[in-house]
Amino acid sequence: MKYNDFYGQYFPFWNDLSQEDKEILCSNTSAVCFEDRQNVHNNLECTGLYILKSGRLRLYILSEEGREITLYRLNPGEMCMLAASCVIQSITFDVYLDSELPSECYMIGASAFGEVSERNPSVKIFALEKTVERFSDVMWVMQQALFVSLDKRLAIFLLDEISSSGDSRIAMTQEQIARHLGTAREVVSRMLKHLAADSILEINRGGIKIIDKNKLRSIAY
Amino acid sequence: MKYNDFYGQYFPFWNDLSQEDKEILCSNTSAVCFEDRQNVHNNLECTGLYILKSGRLRLYILSEEGREITLYRLNPGEMCMLAASCVIQSITFDVYLDSELPSECYMIGASAFGEVSERNPSVKIFALEKTVERFSDVMWVMQQALFVSLDKRLAIFLLDEISSSGDSRIAMTQEQIARHLGTAREVVSRMLKHLAADSILEINRGGIKIIDKNKLRSIAY
Numbered sequence: 001m002k003y004n005d006f007y008g009q010y011f012p013f014w015n016d017l018s019q020e021d022k023e024i025l026c027s028n029t030s031a032v033c034f035e036d037r038q039n040v041h042n043n044l045e046c047t048g049l050y051i052l053k054s055g056r057l058r059l060y061i062l063s064e065e066g067r068e069i070t071l072y073r074l075n076p077g078e079m080c081m082l083a084a085s086c087v088i089q090s091i092t093f094d095v096y097l098d099s100e101l102p103s104e105c106y107m108i109g110a111s112a113f114g115e116v117s118e119r120n121p122s123v124k125i126f127a128l129e130k131t132v133e134r135f136s137d138v139m140w141v142m143q144q145a146l147f148v149s150l151d152k153r154l155a156i157f158l159l160d161e162i163s164s165s166g167d168s169r170i171a172m173t174q175e176q177i178a179r180h181l182g183t184a185r186e187v188v189s190r191m192l193k194h195l196a197a198d199s200i201l202e203i204n205r206g207g208i209k210i211i212d213k214n215k216l217r218s219i220a221y
Numbered sequence: 222m223k224y225n226d227f228y229g230q231y232f233p234f235w236n237d238l239s240q241e242d243k244e245i246l247c248s249n250t251s252a253v254c255f256e257d258r259q260n261v262h263n264n265l266e267c268t269g270l271y272i273l274k275s276g277r278l279r280l281y282i283l284s285e286e287g288r289e290i291t292l293y294r295l296n297p298g299e300m301c302m303l304a305a306s307c308v309i310q311s312i313t314f315d316v317y318l319d320s321e322l323p324s325e326c327y328m329i330g331a332s333a334f335g336e337v338s339e340r341n342p343s344v345k346i347f348a349l350e351k352t353v354e355r356f357s358d359v360m361w362v363m364q365q366a367l368f369v370s371l372d373k374r375l376a377i378f379l380l381d382e383i384s385s386s387g388d389s390r391i392a393m394t395q396e397q398i399a400r401h402l403g404t405a406r407e408v409v410s411r412m413l414k415h416l417a418a419d420s421i422l423e424i425n426r427g428g429i430k431i432i433d434k435n436k437l438r439s440i441a442y
Contacts, residue, residue: 009333063367069367091356091357122342129309130309133311135359136312139314143314146367147285
């Protein structure tokens with residue numbers, strides 16, 4: 001049974017399942033690959049539960065005018081329940097999911113997962129708990145977006161980027177950074193120029209290079 | 222057993238519980254009363270699960286500078302899990318709960334509820350589902366706060382108020398309205414004066430009276 005070993009390690013409830021339920025989940029899994037910056041889920045249909053094997057995905061909300069706010073990113077080994085809103089009926093909001101790097105996922109079809117979770121309370125509890133964890137991430141983003149000034153948020157964002165990659169170079173366009181922060185490119189561009197004038201960073205063709213991490217930290221915190 | 226009849230009607234899982242678990246929940250319930258505008262829960266401790274019998278409670282987040290954003294209100298018959306974050310471990314954000322009217326609640330102690338929910342998957346699923354429902358409410362508030370202009374949000378707020386009370390008078394101070402919208406009193410005051418100049422509402426000592434609901438609606442939608 002393909003995926004059996006992986007799921008045995010991945011899901012804490014795997015050993016509670018009947019052989020039949022294990023087979024339902026495995027046979028309804030597909031391995032899907034995405035290019036860099038491709039739309040994975042656009043909320044038009046309830047696709048299923050994504051487990052990220054490699055790459056990076058970004059989950060965001062979108063306003064009618066096309067403004068985006070990143071709610072969180074998925075790193076390898078992480079799972080996204082919010083694209084399976086038909087499984088968790090109480091989710092009534094719209095999210096979008098894009099790849100930020102070439103990405104490989106396992107996707108368990110929503111109806112198969114829903115069927116197994118109806119029969120197994122431990123599966124349902126797992127899915128709900130994963131969703132509530134994301135609730136906490138989203139509250140953090142919300143408090144940042146509502147209460148923290150944009151220059152602080154930009155500084156925090158840049159510090160997070162270099163600390164997660166371990167590289168002082170950030171290969172993102174100003175447009176991409178603006179999307180993460182839910183603001184306009186012009187605003188980010190102006191703030192980056194100020195930071196460059198203070199010798200905190202350099203702006204190159206390929207992106208940004210942080211020069212003075214300590215000064216950036218003093219803005220962020 | 223006090224509360225047994227009420228819980229039998231209130232909780233869908235009640236009949237699944239052992240007699241012992243029913244007794245644990247009942248004996249750890251307290252009836253608590255709050256005056257108008259009193260703090261119910263201030264996030265310093267994990268109190269428990271509140272069920273509102275009468276009155277109205279308001280759940281909000283607070284910035285370091287004291288700005289508030291209302292996440293949702295509880296009406297009679299509704300329940301608040303977010304003040305019991307120790308029961309649902311994945312909740313790691315801070316919320317505050319105030320009464321908006323004289324209110325009467327039943328409060329089930331967090332540790333008793335946690336203990337019973339560990340033994341009974343149906344209780345745990347109920348608690349998690351109620352939490353995820355609120356996630357959707359909060360996402361709506363977040364999208365409003367981030368994407369919708371303040372004059373629209375004020376108009377929507379005023380329309381919601383008169384439609385839920387059935388009265389064209391709104392007995393709230395400008396300070397209170399500002400808190401709901403997460404903005405300053407001066408901003409609300411200025412917007413209300415504009416609306417009064419357009420004969421959409423009247424500002425009195427005791428609050429606001431909506432005169433032209435249709436015009437207000439055209440601002441909101």
